[in-house]
Structures are given as structure tokens and as C-alpha cells.
Amino acid sequence: MADHSEFNIGELAREFGVTTRTIRHYEEIGLLQPMRRGQARIYSPADRTRLKLILRGKRLGFSLDESRAIVDLYDPARGNKEQLQALLARIQQQRDKLNAQLTDIKQMLSSLDDAEESCRKALKKARKQEKKQTKTQANKKGKT
Amino acid sequence: MADHSEFNIGELAREFGVTTRTIRHYEEIGLLQPMRRGQARIYSPADRTRLKLILRGKRLGFSLDESRAIVDLYDPARGNKEQLQALLARIQQQRDKLNAQLTDIKQMLSSLDDAEESCRKALKKARKQEKKQTKTQANKKGKT
DNA sequence: TTAGAAATTTACGTTTACGTAAACGTAAAT
């Protein structure tokens, strides 16, 4: 059951937090090609890794077609010299894209710092206002 | 025209590499609310910034609804203490998500390094094979 | 002032990435 030499669809779905429908969908479009035992799909550790890569791509906003291309970078149909050169180029393109995302993320994180700061300032003001209110109310009570 | 105090839809579309349809779509779902001069849409620098933030979110794979939430982080309806606290929490959540993406990207970049290395090795082999071929052909020519 | 470029609205179409329902097979436990 848990020997980790093979997996069934439910195990993978649970592990990665997706539905079985999702995994079957990836098979429909040729992203996964598990073995069969009778009707049932049997996933190898390599299949599991492919799925993991696809889902990582998803988290970064890649389409399934882009993810397919990415997976192919790691597990290419090793061909002739021209194909290897082309592969190198695609690897570099992918790197460029990821580095662009890095830039975007860093900018966003820095903006978040600003947002947090101005938020904290607003909170301090709000607290001050609150104290004033409390004092006023205390006075009122005193007068009562 | 280019005084940068206002923009029309075509200028923004060109600047950010999207179609006017896209920008109008963002208006349809309430992400942008440009002024009107007659029928024509007039975008302020603030509108332009919003658009820039939305598109940055898109590049990172966020849905338009997520992008809306992100933009609201920077430009919130400054409310009471509870709302400010909630805002702080959302800011932190967003930070967490971005940091998770950072991890994914770093892992991908490292995998790309591996892929490139194995690709370069394969290339060297291919070149060696080529040299052998060349020599053989040279021999053949010599024999001819 | 008139052609042409760029703007507008309306509305239906398309792609991606699954969701969902129906109808059924399989295997283990009771």
C-alpha cells in the first residue's frame, strides 16, 4: 500500500491537494501516462514527479501547455545537436521568465512593507482616537 | 498628448502590451473606473498604476479577483481598528504566498541548472560522435 | 470638409481548466 514504488490516483490526489478529476484531466491532455492494472491507473514515482512539477508550474501561473514544455525541459527526447541547442535556448528562456517573476515578487513584497507601515500608522492614530473617546466617556460617567 | 497627467485607452494598451478589450474588461468587472470626457475614457496616473499592479499580478498567476484584493491592500478603504487589523492579516497572507512562490521559483531555477548541465554533457558527446564521423568519412574519402 | 484612424457599445464566441452527474466495475470488510 505505502511502499512508494507505485501510487493510485486517490493517493496522489490527497498528497497534492487536487481532485482525481484534475489528475485524469492531465492524462486526457497527455501530461501523464500512467500504467494500467486492469482498468485502474497505476502511477510510478516518475509520474508522481511529473505531477509535482506540473502543479509547481500552476502555482507560478503557468498554463498546462507551458507546464508541459517545462517538464519536457527536464525530461527531453534527447536528440541531435540542433535539438540540444534548441533545448539550451528554451532553458535560458525559462530562466529569463523566472527571473522576471522574481523581480515582480520582490517589488510586491516591498510594496507590502509600505502598505503594512502605513497601516500600522493608521492603527496608532485609531488607538489614540479611542483613548480620547474613553476619557470623554469617563468624564461623562463622572458627571452622571 | 504626452503630458502624463492623463492617458487614453490606446496609450495604456500600447504601454503595457495588452488590448483595449482587456482594459475595458477590467472596467466591466470593476477593477478600473476611469473618468469620461463625453464617451471617451480618460485614465489618471492612479488608474495607470492600478492597471500596472493588476498586470503584475497576472504575470504571477493571480486571478483578477486576487489582483483586486491585492490592489485593495495598497489602496484600502481605511476603516476602523478591526478593519485595519484584518488588513494587516491580509498583508501577511499575501507575503506568505509570495514567499511560497519565491521558493518554487528558486527550486525551478536550480532544476534548470541541472537540466542545462546534462544538456551540455549530451552536447559534448554529440560533438565527439560527430568528430568520429568526420574522421571516418575522411578515411573513406582517402580510400576513394 | 472629408477621409481615415481610433474610439465607443453590444453581444455572441472561444479557450483553458477543470466540475459534475450518470451509470457502472472492483475489492475488502461485515
Added chain:
DNA sequence: ATTTACGTTTACGTAAACGTAAATTTCTAA
């Protein structure tokens, strides 16, 4: 033997994010 908990195929549905076409108006430069 039947319930339970998976699995399967088939096929239509759907939400998001625009694309695209048509018909119209509005600027702008010659």
C-alpha cells in the same frame, strides 16, 4: 451477499478572461 469505498468512462456544464465582429461615433490631419 451486501454495504462501503474506492475506481472507471462518457459527456455535458461552467467560470474566468478575454477575442472578435458589427455597427456607430468622434477626432484629427490633410
